[in-house]
Amino acid sequence: KSWSLSDFDLGRPLGKGKFGNVYLAREKESHYVVALKVLFKSQILDSEIEHQVRREVEIQCRLRHPNILRMYGYFHDEKRIYLILEYAKQGSLYKLLKERERFDEKTVAIYIRDLTRALLYCHTKKVIHRDIKPENLLIGHNWELKIADFGWSVHSPSSRRMTLCGTLDYLSPEMIEGKPHSYAVDIWSLGVLCYELLVGLPPFDAKDSHQTYRKIRYVIIKYPDFISEKAKDLMGRLLVINPEQRLPLTNVLQHPWITENAPEGAVPPAFNPEQK
Numbered sequence: 001k002s003w004s005l006s007d008f009d010l011g012r013p014l015g016k017g018k019f020g021n022v023y024l025a026r027e028k029e030s031h032y033v034v035a036l037k038v039l040f041k042s043q044i045l046d047s048e049i050e051h052q053v054r055r056e057v058e059i060q061c062r063l064r065h066p067n068i069l070r071m072y073g074y075f076h077d078e079k080r081i082y083l084i085l086e087y088a089k090q091g092s093l094y095k096l097l098k099e100r101e102r103f104d105e106k107t108v109a110i111y112i113r114d115l116t117r118a119l120l121y122c123h124t125k126k127v128i129h130r131d132i133k134p135e136n137l138l139i140g141h142n143w144e145l146k147i148a149d150f151g152w153s154v155h156s157p158s159s160r161r162m163t164l165c166g167t168l169d170y171l172s173p174e175m176i177e178g179k180p181h182s183y184a185v186d187i188w189s190l191g192v193l194c195y196e197l198l199v200g201l202p203p204f205d206a207k208d209s210h211q212t213y214r215k216i217r218y219v220i221i222k223y224p225d226f227i228s229e230k231a232k233d234l235m236g237r238l239l240v241i242n243p244e245q246r247l248p249l250t251n252v253l254q255h256p257w258i259t260e261n262a263p264e265g266a267v268p269p270a271f272n273p274e275q276k
Ligand SMILES: O=C(Cc1cc(-c2ccc3c(-c4nc5ccccc5[nH]4)n[nH]c3c2)n[nH]1)Nc1cccc(F)c1
Pocket: 014, 015, 022, 035, 037, 052, 053, 055, 056, 057, 058, 060, 069, 083, 085, 086, 087, 088, 089, 090, 091, 092, 138, 148, 149, 150, 151, 153
């Protein structure tokens, strides 16, 4: 089936990015609601990232997992490329985190469990570095987490942590030192995300990038006293300088903090607007 713009009714913008915007859209026949991402060919060609976009499309179309945002297809006209993406009803985790300041340990354990499963799935498909910072995580209809790897594209200008290459907070020590990154970067960023969801701030937050670099390289972390010992134990096994010594993803699922707080069948709580 080849799609075209005339197959969709376009709705409001969902996110504005450097290479194009994302719109709510509804397929006319089925009334199926999607997120339609519009990329401008001119900008892609100018930025010589055409191969990267092709690779992203290639990867995204192959990935099928409940915690990875689906790409249903794509099409183009003379000026633009259109990506037909899954619509995540509850929006971004980043927005939710800002609204709620931080999450309770059971909720975070469920999110970390689901992300670990999604990353394990990616690694079996030889895909690494799914950028799992809050800006790239969307919340689905049943409040489940979805990795939406925005890759290089910048989203919603309101995201506060934009340095030119994206936020530093999630960089692993080996990436800072320009070493080739492996699957282990995903384990590191899982630790960073866990901390940020529990505390409300990233672990290496600092007033300037040099301080952030220093904190990352020497893994200088302060855990607030409301963080449980088991949560600290898990993060301590993920945020390890030496990539080989980080807890493998399969062991994350067996960690007591996960098994006790996110037992089989536990699902994320519904965040009702009035619930504080
Ligand atoms: O760009 C993305 C991923 C991506 C996903 C999205 C995105 C952004 C927002 C949403 C939303 C969404 N739901 C909302 C509800 C409330 C408020 C805002 C919302 N945004 N649902 N699905 C989305 C999908 N933008 N970009 N992939 C990509 C990029 C280049 C090439 C390629 F093949 C893939």
